[in-house]
Amino acid sequence: MRALLLYRLDLADDVPVDDAVHVVDATAPLIRATDLGVNRGDGVFETAVVRHGAAQSLEAHLERLGRSARLMELPPPRLELWRAAVLRAAAAVSAPGVLHDGELASIKFVMTRGDEFDGGEPTGWVLGFAGGDPRALRRAGIRVVVLDRGYRHDVMRTAPWLLQGAKSLAYAVNQAALREAVRRAADDVIFVSSDGLVLEGPRSTLIARLGGKLITPPAELGVLPGTTQADIFAGLSDVPSETRAITLRELADADALWLCSSTRGAVPVREVDGLGRPMDHTLTERMNAVLDARRG
Numbered sequence: 001m002r003a004l005l006l007y008r009l010d011l012a013d014d015v016p017v018d019d020a021v022h023v024v025d026a027t028a029p030l031i032r033a034t035d036l037g038v039n040r041g042d043g044v045f046e047t048a049v050v051r052h053g054a055a056q057s058l059e060a061h062l063e064r065l066g067r068s069a070r071l072m073e074l075p076p077p078r079l080e081l082w083r084a085a086v087l088r089a090a091a092a093v094s095a096p097g098v099l100h101d102g103e104l105a106s107i108k109f110v111m112t113r114g115d116e117f118d119g120g121e122p123t124g125w126v127l128g129f130a131g132g133d134p135r136a137l138r139r140a141g142i143r144v145v146v147l148d149r150g151y152r153h154d155v156m157r158t159a160p161w162l163l164q165g166a167k168s169l170a171y172a173v174n175q176a177a178l179r180e181a182v183r184r185a186a187d188d189v190i191f192v193s194s195d196g197l198v199l200e201g202p203r204s205t206l207i208a209r210l211g212g213k214l215i216t217p218p219a220e221l222g223v224l225p226g227t228t229q230a231d232i233f234a235g236l237s238d239v240p241s242e243t244r245a246i247t248l249r250e251l252a253d254a255d256a257l258w259l260c261s262s263t264r265g266a267v268p269v270r271e272v273d274g275l276g277r278p279m280d281h282t283l284t285e286r287m288n289a290v291l292d293a294r295r296g
């Protein structure tokens with residue numbers, strides 16, 4: 001991955017949008033050592049992929065940024081400012097010559113609770129970066145392992161302070177789960193609740209096909225509402241779909257599985273816990289055609 005551009009945002013309410021976005025050196029330090037985002041993972045973020053000069057599904061990402069901020073009792077993000085900054089970044093990384101062959105640009109936007117010592121405004125920035133082209137992965141599929149997330153399916157209601165379902169900066173657990181997958185000769189993870197309901201990946205939404213229907217677990221189980229999954233369900237209007245709980249038994253019985261995310265699109269699962277699984281390449285291609293065609 002390669003940093004392409006960086007904007008520092010001034011998040012004080014009274015600064016006009018046009019004056020609040022500051023272009024800074026993408027490779028220079030930006031965060032103070034006392035920022036709660038780095039010290040405590042106390043902040044929220046989004047990552048949108050850029051195609052056709054636009055950040056895809058931007059409104060859904062902005063809405064989810066607001067939702068995560070609400071769950072974490074952060075000040076509500078000024079969406080008109082974040083929208084303007086991300087649109088500007090998406091246009092800049094789409095200029096001719098910025099990307100090398102085989103690269104795909106994304107925009108990550110981050111809001112932390114601000115400085116631990118000074119209090120004051122949240123800290124905000126927008127990073128444009130180049131990542132790899134996901135096409136090979138979409139064809140080859142991925143091997144996953146099923147890992148216990150350690151929380152019951154009702155954790156959002158019974159223990160909201162655990163912040164399940166918020167896209168917080170605290171991804172160290174997700175990273176550790178991905179390392180565990182590699183130790184088990186896999187590429188990715190499907191988390192399950194401690195009482196046996198299927199959840200999501202550490203950085204993706206699960207879709208399972210059961211009885212001809214595409215099914216994804218509901219946000220109430222403490223998973224992120226996926227922008228990619230939502231656009232797949234909306235775009236494939238001829239394929240029945242449903243949002244409901246999926247049991248481990250159903251995961252074993254599903255005739256196809258995908259992990260979906262903004263940067264990779266829909267990636268089929270080819271192995272679960274070492275057992276080969278069928279992949280539907282035709283439907284995978286249709287899903288990704290819907291995703292790649294989005295112009296905002």
Ligand code: PLP
Binds near residue numbers: 047200225228
């Ligand atoms: N679930 C988790 C935990 C994630 O981190 C992500 C994306 O990073 C997703 C789901 C997929 O979300 P989206 O499709 O909006 O990228």
